[in-house]
Amino acid sequence: MIGSKKNKTKNISIIGSGIAGISCAIRLKNEGYNVKIYEKNKSFGGKIDELKMMGYRFDIGPSLLTMPDLIEEIFELTGKKIDNYLNFKKKKYICNYFYEDGTRFNAPAEKKEFAKRASKTFNVSENELINYFELNKKKYDLTNGIFLRKSLHKISSYLSLETFKAILNIGKLGIFKNLSDFNDNTFSDKRLAQFYNRFATYNGSSPYKTPAIMSMIPHLEQHYGVYFPIGGMRMISKKLFELAVEIGVEFNFKSEVNEIIIKNKKAIGLVVNQKQIISDIVISNSDIEHTYGLMSKKITPSNVTKNEKSSSAIIFLWGVKKKFKELDLHNIFFSADYKQEFDDIFLNKKISKDPTIYINITSKENIEDAPVNCENWFTMINVPNNYGQDWSDLIKSAKKNIIKKLNKNLKIDLENYIDFEKVISPLDIEKKTNSSNGSLYGASSNDKFSALLRHSNFSNKIKNLFFCGGSVHPGGGIPLCLLSAKIVTDLIKEQKH
Ligand SMILES: Cc1cc2nc3c(=O)[nH]c(=O)nc-3n(C[C@H](O)[C@H](O)[C@H](O)COP(=O)(O)OP(=O)(O)OC[C@H]3O[C@@H](n4cnc5c(N)ncnc54)[C@H](O)[C@@H]3O)c2cc1C
Incomplete structure (x- = not known):
């Protein structure tokens, strides 16, 4: 531990235990601060979560990992060896692509x-x-x-x-x-x-x-x-959580933050489950739009919180009683008209009748993720954000279109093999993580200046208030969330106390 003595008296409260919140907590604890995380859910990890059911295990959020060195850096700075916690397998082939004209392409990793x-x-x-x-x-x-x-x-x-x-x-x-x-x-x-x-x-x-x-x-x-992290993507949040606990970060689950307390233009603490908690610094790992909702109405939300959101998803977690040789860990079944698909998502705000389908099958790497001779399919399509649509009807027709497309491409009758099903909708994603409109990655990058239009990692109106995670700079996805945690730590370290 290299924390400075000066920091030992400073208390930091973090809203949320997503990957950025946990990484930020580790980095700051390592600098000597007292760090406490308040998480509304009963467990850590936010979007990086898993579901175990009927002998199947599914990663239910991110599935593709690149730049694991950014995770390794966090273990290293605390003096720990990542190999004792987390191991990664580098994929030789990245993804199997299926085109509507019958073309198949298995993309090698090596250039x-x-x-x-x-x-x-x-x-x-x-x-x-x-x-x-x-x-x-x-x-x-x-x-x-x-x-x-x-x-x-x-x-x-x-x-x-x-x-x-x-x-x-x-x-x-x-x-x-x-x-x-x-x-x-x-x-x-x-x-x-x-x-x-x-x-x-x-x-x-x-x-x-x-x-x-x-x-x-x-x-x-x-x-x-x-x-591929051995054990699945959930191991990333699990092992970072274990490291955080080991070095003394305090986690409070089922602890919903109701308010960020602001006094004289300074963040001075939180109201958690209706109880006041005073701290020197507040960091929000929650979605930025939700975070503004936690502040007094006198604080006008920054305009950038209104920028177009990234797309959402419908996910079918399917236990499939068959093994498919032509499929690997990552698989894509492309739509015939890609332009129409994106016009549907972002302009028409509807689900394409012929969506591109992504299937992630972790049992290809981790055989224990599915019963013998079965596979665990995380089947996802990109869809518009949640604006209060009737998702149950939309899910029914999306499922019909997905099955039809997969049957045609794989020459099977998939429904005969589905042993287990659980569906995740944009509304579920929104409810679980407070992600605005169920967006997967915060603001979209649909504007040429999007990199400059994301919310900053600090507040220029309120002192001692910082932001990390997918909805702020530099953006969504695991690597960028990890970088946001580093930027926030650097900003706090630079701050004159
Ligand atoms: C289906 C899906 C697929 C994805 N695929 C990929 C992929 O393949 N690769 C990739 O790199 N990324 C992917 N992503 C994106 C990636 O998962 C996210 O960018 C990243 O995990 C977000 O982390 P975060 O730190 O912003 O926090 P989140 O994961 O958003 O967590 C925020 C946490 O804050 C808590 N919280 C919110 N409000 C409060 C409150 N008021 N009080 C207390 N707690 C609160 C929430 O409960 C949650 O635990 C995917 C996301 C989804 C949903």
């Missing part, structure tokens, strides 16, 4: 192998692909230090050589073109453009709106790799 295989399946040369990878790497290298690892809301973040370099190269970044136009211009084969357009969904956005700078997302997957 050269990918280019070789893709050039045999799609109308593209290996060199064209290698050039595309290099351009995406350049975009990431030019911007990650500025957009992802620092607060964007402090002047000091802009006064660096790094920022100057990015400004000089702004033309290469693809801020003024959308991702789909960029991919269409790069690849003559529409199937390959659709493959790369899909990465917009990694932060719940539309490839027809999100800027082409987002082509750096496949770079993260192909450069850093895709990993």
Whole structure:
């Protein structure tokens, strides 16, 4: 432990035990602060949770992990070896893709192998692909230090050589073109453009709106790799929780925060289950819109809380009494008309009749996640946010369309094999984590300036109030949530007490 003595007298209260809340707690406890987490649910992890039922285990939130080094960093800074807690398996093949025209493509993780295989399946040369990878790497290298690892809301973040370099190269970044136009211009084969357009969904956005700078997302997957945590994604929140408890972070479950107490423009504590708790610093890991609802009505919510939200999802957790050789851990069944699908989600606010289906089967890696000769299917489609729709009717028709598509692609009668079912709707996601309108990743990146339009990690109206998690800078998804925790810790460390 390297905590300073000065910090030992400072109390920090954190609202929520999502991945960002727990990571922030570990980082700050490690600096010597007294850290207490107040979580409304009966367990930790927020969206990173699991369900065990009838011999099946399902990860019920995120399923794809990249950049596990950001998790390792947290263990290391407390002097612990991650291998004693958490192990990751690097995937050799990232995802199985099924196209409506019958094309199948199993995407290798290694770049050269990918280019070789893709050039045999799609109308593209290996060199064209290698050039595309290099351009995406350049975009990431030019911007990650500025957009992802620092607060964007402090002047000091802009006064660096790094920022100057990015400004000089702004033309290469693809801020003024959308991702789909960029991919269409790069690849003559529409199937390959659709493959790369899909990465917009990694932060719940539309490839027809999100800027082409987002082509750096496949770079993260192909450069850093895709990993499976042994035991499932839930192990990430479980092991971070165990580490936090071990170093002395206090967790309070079934502890709903009703109010952030503000006095003389300073956050001075929380009302939890109607009881006052005084603290020196307050950090909210809850959705930013919900967080403003916890403040006095005199505090006007920042305009950015009204920005378009990322998409939501309907998830069918299916226990399937059959093994499918053609499926792996990650599988995608593409829609025939991708543009129509995203217009439906973001413009028409309805569920596409032919949605792209994602199936995550952890029993492919963890055989104990399903009974013998069975598989655990986490079957997800992207859908609009929750605006009070009648989800039960929508779920019924979505299920019919999903089954029809899977039956056609896999040449089976899937319903005969479904042994167990549980459905998760956008309303369920909203209720469980207070995520605004059931969005998966906070604000969408459907605006060219979205990186600059996310809420800051601190309040410029209220002193001693900070924000981490998927709905604030730098954004949603596990890696960015982990970075938000680091940014908040750095801001608190810099603060003059
Ligand atoms: C279905 C789904 C699939 C996803 N897929 C991926 C993926 O494959 N890869 C990836 O990287 N990311 C994925 N994500 C996104 C990722 O899960 C999130 O970005 C991330 O887990 C959010 O973490 P967070 O720290 O913001 O907190 P959350 O997980 O949002 O947790 C916030 C916590 O705060 C608590 N809370 C809220 N309000 C209060 C209150 N008033 N009082 C007390 N407690 C409160 C909540 O109960 C919750 O536990 C997915 C998300 C979903 C839902």
